[in-house]
Amino acid sequence: MKFYITILLFLAMLSGLTAQPKLNITKQVELIEKQYEGMLKVCKDTSLFPQSLLPDGTVKQMKSAWWCSGFFSGNLWYIYELTHQRKWKEAAEKWTLPLQKEQYNTSTHDLGFMLYCSFGNGYRLTKNEMYKPILITGARSLSTRFHPKTGLIKSWDGFKGYKYPVIIDNMMNLEYLFWAAKATGDSSFYHICVSHADQTIKNHFREDNSSYHVICYDSLGNVLAKKTAQGYADQSAWARGQAWGLYGFTVMYRETKDPKYLDQAMHIADFYINHPQMPKDKIPYWDFNAPDIPDAPRDASAAAVAASGLLELSRYVTSGKKEAYFSFAAEVLQSLSGPGYFISDPSKCFLLLHSTGNKPANSEVDVPIIYADYYYLEALLRYSRIIHHKKVIPTDN
Numbered sequence: 129m130k131f132y133i134t135i136l137l138f139l140a141m142l143s144g145l146t147a148q149p150k151l152n153i154t155k156q157v158e159l160i161e162k163q164y165e166g167m168l169k170v171c172k173d174t175s176l177f178p179q180s181l182l183p184d185g186t187v188k189q190m191k192s193a194w195w196c197s198g199f200f201s202g203n204l205w206y207i208y209e210l211t212h213q214r215k216w217k218e219a220a221e222k223w224t225l226p227l228q229k230e231q232y233n234t235s236t237h238d239l240g241f242m243l244y245c246s247f248g249n250g251y252r253l254t255k256n257e258m259y260k261p262i263l264i265t266g267a268r269s270l271s272t273r274f275h276p277k278t279g280l281i282k283s284w285d286g287f288k289g290y291k292y293p294v295i296i297d298n299m300m301n302l303e304y305l306f307w308a309a310k311a312t313g314d315s316s317f318y319h320i321c322v323s324h325a326d327q328t329i330k331n332h333f334r335e336d337n338s339s340y341h342v343i344c345y346d347s348l349g350n351v352l353a354k355k356t357a358q359g360y361a362d363q364s365a366w367a368r369g370q371a372w373g374l375y376g377f378t379v380m381y382r383e384t385k386d387p388k389y390l391d392q393a394m395h396i397a398d399f400y401i402n403h404p405q406m407p408k409d410k411i412p413y414w415d416f417n418a419p420d421i422p423d424a425p426r427d428a429s430a431a432a433v434a435a436s437g438l439l440e441l442s443r444y445v446t447s448g449k450k451e452a453y454f455s456f457a458a459e460v461l462q463s464l465s466g467p468g469y470f471i472s473d474p475s476k477c478f479l480l481l482h483s484t485g486n487k488p489a490n491s492e493v494d495v496p497i498i499y500a501d502y503y504y505l506e507a508l509l510r511y512s513r514i515i516h517h518k519k520v521i522p523t524d525n
């Protein structure tokens with residue numbers, strides 16, 4: 129009897145993972161195409177990259193040196209991957225190439241976002257040999273920001289008088305360096321990732337597994353201060369920062385198979401999905417400690433990053449956690465694809481409402497932002513692969 133009950137429970141769990149989803153991916157992809165057809169009608173100058181929707185309804189566009197410049201072509205690559213239609217590949221190629229001068233940019237830690245989301249996806253999907261040297265040069269530029277004495281990649285060149293600030297967001301650029309290690313055979317890229325991640329585990333997290341935004345180091349790697357730049361307070365849990373950490377440590381586990389990174393990713397995931405201030409629709413407030421909850425702005429971008437990370441993480445963990453992470457991410461995608469968040473109006477170009485870029489600076493608060501679209505598309509791809517029993521990580525192909 130006990131045996132049959134166990135079998136029944138196992139089958140129920142399996143069907144929970146594979147049941148036809150409420151989300152109609154085909155229909156959603158059609159809506160996505162309409163939005164980005166609208167975007168391509170509005171944005172013609174390939175030296176200016178779509179960033180966010182301004183209150184007057186126009187698209188704010190930024191130069192290639194801005195940290196978000198690679199997301200738009202990344203989105204076009206993901207739409208190509210979702211549709212297999214040549215027109216999206218052509219659009220992606222057109223918007224990828226103008227980013228190439230950033231391969232020499234050593235003034236930013238964001239080259240992963242800028243080059244790996246664009247050229248990286250392009251190379252993965254097309255094996256266009258022209259993209260590879262650009263990616264390798266960019267990875268070398270990023271590596272110049274790593275200093276062995278600190279064991280960390282420096283995020284910004286200065287912050288509130290501190291000379292070696294490192295932000296949790298920086299975990300997101302390690303995936304690019306892992307790619308470079310494999311593409312070149314140069315293991316120094318790999319060691320940079322491990323060192324940076326280990327220092328981050330040591331210094332960035334609190335007892336409750338939430339993370340600080342900025343850790344300010346001296347030139348020897350000693351911690352001088354723990355701060356925030358984009359969160360509500362130094363001691364608060366800025367939502368997107370938690371999502372960046374969750375995603376980054378999941379990648380660390382994928383690339384190294386070291387269980388300490390899996391543990392860290394799970395600690396962050398559990399803090400995030402079980403947080404008492406997480407709204408019912410699973411789209412977090414911009415900061416878990418925002419003083420004006422429930423009236424505080426949401427951050428759909430944090431939701432999308434976390435959903436994509438949780439979908440990958442769900443593949444690495446055992447029963448119980450697997451279902452919890454998968455179903456949380458599925459609920460996020462359901463919310464983001466519904467009328468509360470998804471913009472079904474091609475004149476508004478972007479996919480998602482309600483992201484918050486930098487609330488303390490009153491910049492991009494509760495608006496559509498390009499990186500929310502990127503991680504939403506990535507999460508949709510991952511979700512679609514899981515329910516169709518394919519490999520889950522777009523980077524694996």
Ligand code: GLY
Pocket residue numbers: 297358368485
């Ligand atoms: N620094 C990247 C972000 O705003 O999340």
